[in-house]
Amino acid sequence: xxxxxxxxxxxxxxxxxxxxxxxxxxxxxxxxxxxxxxxxxxxxxxxxxxxxxxxxxxxxxxxxxxxxxxxxxxxxxxxxxxxxxxxxxxxxxxxxxxxxxxxxxxxxxxxxxxxxxxxxxxxxxxxxxxxxxxxxxxxxxxxxxxxxxxxxxxxxxxxxxxxxxxxxxxxxxxxxxxxxxxxxxxxxxxxxxxxxxxxxxxxxxxxxxxxxxxxxxxxxxxxxxxxxxxxxxxxxxxxxxxxxxxxxxxxxxxxxxxxxxxxxxxxxxxxxxxxxxxxxxxxxxxxxxxxxxxxxxxxxxxxxxxxxxxxxxxxxxxxxxxxxxxxxxxxxxxxxxxxxxxxxxxxxxxxxxxxxxxxxxxxxxxxxxxxxxxxxxxxxxxxx
Numbered sequence: 001x002x003x004x005x006x007x008x009x010x011x012x013x014x015x016x017x018x019x020x021x022x023x024x025x026x027x028x029x030x031x032x033x034x035x036x037x038x039x040x041x042x043x044x045x046x047x048x049x050x051x052x053x054x055x056x057x058x059x060x061x062x063x064x065x066x067x068x069x070x071x072x073x074x075x076x077x078x079x080x081x082x083x084x085x086x087x088x089x090x091x092x093x094x095x096x097x098x099x100x101x102x103x104x105x106x107x108x109x110x111x112x113x114x115x116x117x118x119x120x121x122x123x124x125x126x127x128x129x130x131x132x133x134x135x136x137x138x139x140x141x142x143x144x145x146x147x148x149x150x151x152x153x154x155x156x157x158x159x160x161x162x163x164x165x166x167x168x169x170x171x172x173x174x175x176x177x178x179x180x181x182x183x184x185x186x187x188x189x190x191x192x193x194x195x196x197x198x199x200x201x202x203x204x205x206x207x208x209x210x211x212x213x214x215x216x217x218x219x220x221x222x223x224x225x226x227x228x229x230x231x232x233x234x235x236x237x238x239x240x241x242x243x244x245x246x247x248x249x250x251x252x253x254x255x256x257x258x259x260x261x262x263x264x265x266x267x268x269x270x271x272x273x274x275x276x277x278x279x280x281x282x283x284x285x286x287x288x289x290x291x292x293x294x295x296x297x298x299x300x301x302x303x304x305x306x307x308x309x310x311x312x313x314x315x316x317x318x319x320x321x322x323x324x325x326x327x328x329x330x331x332x333x334x335x336x337x338x339x340x341x342x343x344x345x346x347x348x349x350x351x352x353x354x355x356x357x358x359x360x361x362x363x364x365x366x367x368x369x370x371x372x373x374x375x376x377x378x379x380x381x382x383x384x
Contacts, residue, residue, distance in 0.1 A: 054258020097327020
């Protein structure tokens with residue numbers, strides 16, 4: 001059984017990207033970029049995060065993205081665990097590993113009988129989903145100051161460009177608060193907002209988010225024709241922003257995770273062996289937090305190992321913490337980590353057909369500690 005690809009927190013992870021960009025912008029008090037992340041000074045910086053852009057996928061499909069494939073790679077980087085969007089965006093936005101910022105899964109325990117869905121900011125497993133933004137304010141679930149807030153306080157003009165529907169969402173408030181939010185509806189206005197925000201005087205930091213490559217990877221599988229055609233659109237998006245960079249500007253492109261195609265599905269909602277002794281089950285199909293009933297940890301650990309076999313790394317939560325899966329863990333966040341932690345291998349997915357019916361049926365998944373999911377590029381473009 002091969003070893004998991006552990007994130008290189010503090011040196012070559014997604015959390016180091018924005019602090020390195022603030023250093024390039026000349027913001028005082030930011031640590032210099034780590035080796036591989038040091039970037040030349042620039043008063044205008046754009047960061048484009050492409051959801052689902054893994055290094056392996058880009059390398060395999062370089063012909064579909066000639067502009068991106070031709071850029072200098074200051075990475076590659078590891079994204080952190082779990083390698084899923086809400087965790088990665090919060091590491092990016094705070095400059096902290098998951099154990100420190102506390103966004104430790106697509107869903108995790110926030111009360112003895114409550115799971116928080118961090119994408120929708122609502123309850124999981126209740127008869128009717130409950131909006132938890134009032135009961136569990138994002139600023140309390142993730143209390144650390146964001147890099148955007150630090151940049152704005154230092155006099156940098158900060159613009160966050162993302163889908164209009166995400167403005168004011170729980171995840172946006174937790175991970176990306178600070179600066180001006182520009183809501184968009186399609187690729188054209190995403191490019192236009194980024195280009196416009198880069199223009200002008202003074203130091204400028206622009207963050208742009210593109211979601212559709214990940215969406216098509218989930219729906220059809222990474223590497224399929226719809227996914228490849230979307231990658232070509234992402235390539236044109238990046239080229240457009242690069243073409244309109246101010247003379248002293250810089251564009252950086254990265255991803256929040258890669259993706260794998262599922263070929264083995266295990267249903268935790270219907271398998272009696274996986275349900276026995278389990279109180280709550282969080283995470284996503286490639287990374288699970290298993291919260292156990294009192295005194296049941298050893299039995300649950302053994303049962304999950306027996307069912308999943310070599311299809312997953314299944315370890316006690318204490319071991320995952322000790323081995324650095326989550327980076328430095330703030331003790332306030334420790335109870336959010338499962339008593340048993342599961343990271344899928346190969347094409348295995350641990351789905352929940354009852355609690356997560358849509359997610360359970362998707363052929364493309366991510367969240368684990370494989371190279372395909374963990375490693376993303378850090379591409380840099382400057383004016384010719």
